[in-house]
Amino acid sequence: MVAAAILSSLLVLSSTASGAAIFKRDDGCSNFPINGISTNSDFFALWAVYNDTGAEIPLAMSTFGTSGSVETAFLAPAGLAGVTVGNLFQLNNSGLVGIGYPDGNDQTKTWVSDSTEDGGPLPFSLSDNSTLAGIAEDYCELVNTDPNGSTLPGPVLAAEGTPDSWSICNRTDNALELGLVFKAADYSADYGYNVSTCQFVHVFLRSSAIGNEA
Numbered sequence: 001m002v003a004a005a006i007l008s009s010l011l012v013l014s015s016t017a018s019g020a021a022i023f024k025r026d027d028g029c030s031n032f033p034i035n036g037i038s039t040n041s042d043f044f045a046l047w048a049v050y051n052d053t054g055a056e057i058p059l060a061m062s063t064f065g066t067s068g069s070v071e072t073a074f075l076a077p078a079g080l081a082g083v084t085v086g087n088l089f090q091l092n093n094s095g096l097v098g099i100g101y102p103d104g105n106d107q108t109k110t111w112v113s114d115s116t117e118d119g120g121p122l123p124f125s126l127s128d129n130s131t132l133a134g135i136a137e138d139y140c141e142l143v144n145t146d147p148n149g150s151t152l153p154g155p156v157l158a159a160e161g162t163p164d165s166w167s168i169c170n171r172t173d174n175a176l177e178l179g180l181v182f183k184a185a186d187y188s189a190d191y192g193y194n195v196s197t198c199q200f201v202h203v204f205l206r207s208s209a210i211g212n213e214a
Contacts, residue, residue, distance in 0.1 A: 028094025
């Protein structure tokens with residue numbers, strides 16, 4: 001079971017012009033010295049499980065558009081956020097690496113995680129020459145250490161020091177599209193999300209190596 005007590009982010013450093021707060025970034029797994037994993041070289045999928053209903057939904061790097069020829073993608077429910085550019089991931093020193101497949105299953109593109117902002121999505125940038133330069137090392141895999149087991153379907157993904165701040169929300173420009181939002185708030189509208197539609201979720205890892213492959 002993920003510990004309920006999470007060390008809070010430190011001082012607010014600044015605000016964006018739209019009012020969304022930007023906090024000092026926690027360092028990957030630093031808040032989780034016992035059950036945090038910063039590197040997982042096995043390919044895994046990311047899924048969300050709704051806190052209220054227990055329903056599960058796969059996530060993917062998506063464009064919120066009609067073209068896959070982009071340099072920025074966002075983690076969102078697969079098939080409900082425009083074109084999907086990849087749905088396999090690795091963890092590298094607390095950075096999320098996304099594997100893209102522009103042509104069928106030809107995995108020829110590498111995406112690197114950017115930092116989240118409160119009220120906004122989890123973004124990825126297309127990597128130049130498949131390097132990991134510029135990757136945001138803000139993420140952590142948390143494994144269950146409770147001897148009584150966990151109600152969650154797998155190890156969960158934490159960002160900025162907490163696993164408990166994810167929501168799935170409808171887009172404001174297209175209510176049929178959904179996105180994953182970190183610390184949803186009124187100013188999520190500045191990122192294109194309707195906060196009144198947000199539902200809390202946990203994001204978890206799924207793979208054959210973990211033993212919970214769908």
